[in-house]
Amino acid sequence: MEEINWALIAPLLVIQAILMIVALVDLVKARDTNGPKWLWLIIILFVTTIGPIIYFIFGRRNR
Amino acid sequence: MQFNTLFKKEMLENWRNKKWIWVPLVIIILSIMDPITSYYLPQIMESVGGMPEGTTFELPEFLPAEVVTMTLGQLSSLGVLIIVLMSMGTIAGERKSGVSELVLVKPVSYKNYILAKWSSLLVLVWFSLALGILVSWYYINLLFGELSIVALLQIIFFYGLWMTLVVSLTIFYNTVFRSSGLVAFLTILTIMTMSILTQIFGTYLAWSPNNLSSYIFEAVLTESIPSELIGTSIVTIILSVGLLIGSFYIFRTKELAN
Numbered sequence: 001m002e003e004i005n006w007a008l009i010a011p012l013l014v015i016q017a018i019l020m021i022v023a024l025v026d027l028v029k030a031r032d033t034n035g036p037k038w039l040w041l042i043i044i045l046f047v048t049t050i051g052p053i054i055y056f057i058f059g060r061r062n063r
Numbered sequence: 064m065q066f067n068t069l070f071k072k073e074m075l076e077n078w079r080n081k082k083w084i085w086v087p088l089v090i091i092i093l094s095i096m097d098p099i100t101s102y103y104l105p106q107i108m109e110s111v112g113g114m115p116e117g118t119t120f121e122l123p124e125f126l127p128a129e130v131v132t133m134t135l136g137q138l139s140s141l142g143v144l145i146i147v148l149m150s151m152g153t154i155a156g157e158r159k160s161g162v163s164e165l166v167l168v169k170p171v172s173y174k175n176y177i178l179a180k181w182s183s184l185l186v187l188v189w190f191s192l193a194l195g196i197l198v199s200w201y202y203i204n205l206l207f208g209e210l211s212i213v214a215l216l217q218i219i220f221f222y223g224l225w226m227t228l229v230v231s232l233t234i235f236y237n238t239v240f241r242s243s244g245l246v247a248f249l250t251i252l253t254i255m256t257m258s259i260l261t262q263i264f265g266t267y268l269a270w271s272p273n274n275l276s277s278y279i280f281e282a283v284l285t286e287s288i289p290s291e292l293i294g295t296s297i298v299t300i301i302l303s304v305g306l307l308i309g310s311f312y313i314f315r316t317k318e319l320a321n
Binding site for chain 2: 008009011012015016018019022023026049052053056057060
C-alpha cells in the first residue's frame with residue numbers, strides 16, 4: 001500500500017473528521033434528540049461518514 | 064420585500080440546523096469518491112486479495128469524461144437521496160408541528176412562503192453541487208487528464224438543472240402531504256418511474272430530464288453542446304417551474320380548506 005499518495009486521500013479524511021466534529025458538537029448542545037442521546041453518540045463515533053449524516057437527517061430535533 | 068424577509072429567515076434556519084455545513088461536505092465526499100477509488104482500483108484489488116498468485120491486473124484507462132459520468136452517477140443516486148431526505152420536512156414538518164400556521168397567520172402570502180423555501184433550498188443545493196463538482200474536477204485533472212474550465216462550468220450548470228427539478232419535486236410533494244416520510248418516498252418513486260419510462264420509451268422521450276447526465280457526458284467528450292442538451296434543459300426548467308406553480312395552487316387550496 002506504499003504506492004498510495006496520502007496527499008490525495010487526506011482531504012477525504014479531513015472532511016469526514018469535520019463532519020463528525022460538527023455532529024458531536026451539535027449533539028452535545030442539543031437539548032433533545034429523536035431517540036436516546038448515547039445511541040447517537042455511538043453512531044456518530046463509530047459509523048464513519050454515514051453516522052453523522054443520519055444523525056443530521058433523523059436525529060436532530062428543531063428547537 | 065416580504066419575500067426577502069422570509070428568504071433570510073430560511074437561510075438563517077438552514078444555517079442553524081447545520082445544513083450549510085453538512086450538505087456541502089457530503090456532496091464533496093460523494094463527488095470525489097469515484098475519481099479516487101477508480102484511480103486506486105488496482106491497489107484496492109490487490110489488498111482485498113482473492114487473486115491467484117501472479118495475476119496482473121490490467122489497469123483500465125478512464126477518460127476524464129467517463130470519470131465525470133461516474134461522479135454524476137454517484138450524485139444522481141446517493142446525492143439525490145441526501146437532498147430529498149434533507150428537504151423532505153421543509154414544509155410538511157412545519158405544517159405538522161404548526162409552525163407554518165404561526166407564519167401564515169400573519170399577512171404572508173402563500174406564494175412568498177413557498178418561494179422562500181424553494182429558493183433557499185436551491186441556493187444551498189447549487190452551492191454544494193458547485194463545490195463538489197469543482198473538487199471532483201480538480202481530482203480528475205490531477206489523476207486522469209485535462210478537463211477544461213468551460214467543461215467544469217457546463218457540468219455544474221446543466222447538472223444543477225437536474226437537481227433543481229429534484230428540489231421542485233420535493234417542494235411539490237411537501238405541499239400535498241404532511242408526512243415527511245411520504246414526501247421522501249413519493250419523490251424517490253417519481254424519479255425512479257421517470258427513469259424507467261425514459262429507458263422504455265427512450266426514442267420518444269429524448270428530452271427527458273433523466274437524460275441530462277448522458278448528454279453532459281457527450282458535451283464534455285465532444286467539447287460541444289449537443290442540441291439534445293439544450294432541449295432537455297428547457298424541458299427540465301419548464302417542469303421545475305410548473306411544479307413550483309402547482310405547489311402554489313395546491314398549498315393555497317389546502318390551507319384555505321383548513
